[in-house]
Amino acid sequence: MSYFTEDYTAFFKELAGNNHKDWFHQHKKRYEASVKNPFQAFVGRLIEEIARYDKALHIEAKDCILRINRDIRFSKDKSPYNLHCTAFVSYGGRKDKSIPGIFLRFSPEMVGIMGGCFAPSKEQLHKIRTAIGSDVKGFRALIENKDFVKDFGEIRGEKIKRIPKEFQAAFEKEPLIANKQFYFMSEREPELITREDLLEEMMGYWQKMRPLNNFLINAIQS
Template sequence: MVRYAGFPAEGIEFLRKLERNNRREWFQARKEQFETQVRAPMLEFAAALNRELAAFAPLYMREPKEALYRIYRDTRFSADKTPYKTHIAALFPRIGMPRSGASGLYVGISHKGVEVAGGVYVPSAEDLRKLRALLAERHEEFRALVRKPALKKLMGELQGERLTRAPKGWPSGHPAEDLLRAKQWYFGVELEAALATTPRLLPEVAARFRAMAPAVEFLNQAFVRKKAPALFA
């Protein structure tokens, strides 16, 4: 059994204070504190999740340092110029696939809660074309995965922005029209903040990763040249 004691309370408190003091001078004076109380525990958590993924989605294991997002915000195109994120997060994409565009598994921790998500969030125009082609051909298979009781119980309904009508090139009334109108295909929930500092954090997140894994892998079939062997019974 994989064990993880939980994210340290002082790390959660650091993120809370960072939200109130989101300035370079404040953060730089406490950089070592961030490294030991926030980043190092998240690396440990990512390693623990990898050990869980080995049992049901080995193609989504990712070196912890590669899985973690940077704390620094990209403010180039944002009106919000605060320099730091106020959460720490990790993404587990499929081996050989990029962090953005393809389908992956995500977890983020802040003082407000634990966010767990999976699927496709920021596809490019070419990604959309490939995903819609896949869904048009195999929509019944995808619907069966989305309807699985464990997935619905733990992650709810499929989410994402949608067009108001069928996308260009696809006829109205197509049997997969509801799926083709989507611009994103993902699941996401926010768990209570108190969970983060307990040993329940790992099994709760891992259970949701397990529930999402078949649907996440299905979406990635849009980006592989030939259908991958079945990974999930």
Template sequence: MLQSSTLKFIKDLSKNNNKPWFDAHRKQYDAAKTDFTTFIQAVIDKHGLKDDSIREQEAKKCLFRINRDVRFSKDKSPYKTNMGASINRGGRKSVFAGYYFHLEPGQSFVGGGIWMPMPPETKKVRQEIDYCFDEFKKIVQSKKFTNIYGDLYREEDMTLSRVPQGFDKNNPAGEYLKLKSWIAMQSLKDADLTSKDLLKKTVTAFEALQPMVIFINRALENVE
């Protein structure tokens, strides 16, 4: 579980997104970061018993920085109003699929997969889905997966308008080949975040996602 003070800090930051306020509340930020890091490490330790590809990851290396990159953004707010952790084989910046936890009061979620891979990785994933569609379909349409995630993320900005070049337009895997990212998300209520069941809920979600992570990473083994 996470402390209510961690959620409060994020909420307060969203209302006071400026450096003077942040500097004055540095202790609260440090406490919130420690709380979040401790929770993520507990997730790694627990799920790492079933997925040895993440077993050696350290939570502090999985967290994203609170500072925003404002160089190319019209929004010059200096800080993110969320905390996120990407738990991946090979580390947070690796090309491999993995798991993600997003802490943002009112918009928190748990899930993962692979987000906007580069063209070589995208090609490999699509080829694997095409070659092994029965296996992939069984994974993402399984009761365990759909009970938690429903379906893969299919917002318009993450989907091509037609089956990509190189694949038959009537390919039975077409709807999955059109995706630009292969991710799944389960929303978390604020009450979930401070519940003693948060660790169990998160690990259960990761367990349901693991077969898809394995499938995608198998495709990426030999990316050139």
């Protein structure tokens, strides 16, 4: 089934040229009908489908979806609204992006699909590096899996310049030990948003990222 109409992307295209509170409030009912409610329904359905495979996932759509309002406190751009919808479906939802899950961004330009560990704490990062160092071969098998590489390419993240002594030997075998984040992403055409197989497509990405996400979850929860 289709969760979205063409007005989903049309709304954001118009908002881009009218990004102020007066216009938004004049079109609030349209926003709710074409954007907010369909996106919440889709995320809720995605959660239900993931929970068929992951019984530990107990979260609601409202706990995963980020607000359309931008945080403009420290930004030069004072536009009040984002031009996309985003959701972080994981055990921690939008409040804890350190827990791997599937992160979605639906915009008029693209469908963004991301996974991995975006913002690990110092303790979690130490645990991830320890897990990688303890099983470099297993970690390599996950990130070099042909389906993973086809859809996500490579692991991304900022890198530290000085490797702690305890990880220097592991770093020689696995350079990703230097990463401060461990995330990956894919982009699809925006036309996917209105397609009837949207849910199936997103579940396909979730299945392909699941082994690496589980490796990272097991590491940070050890």
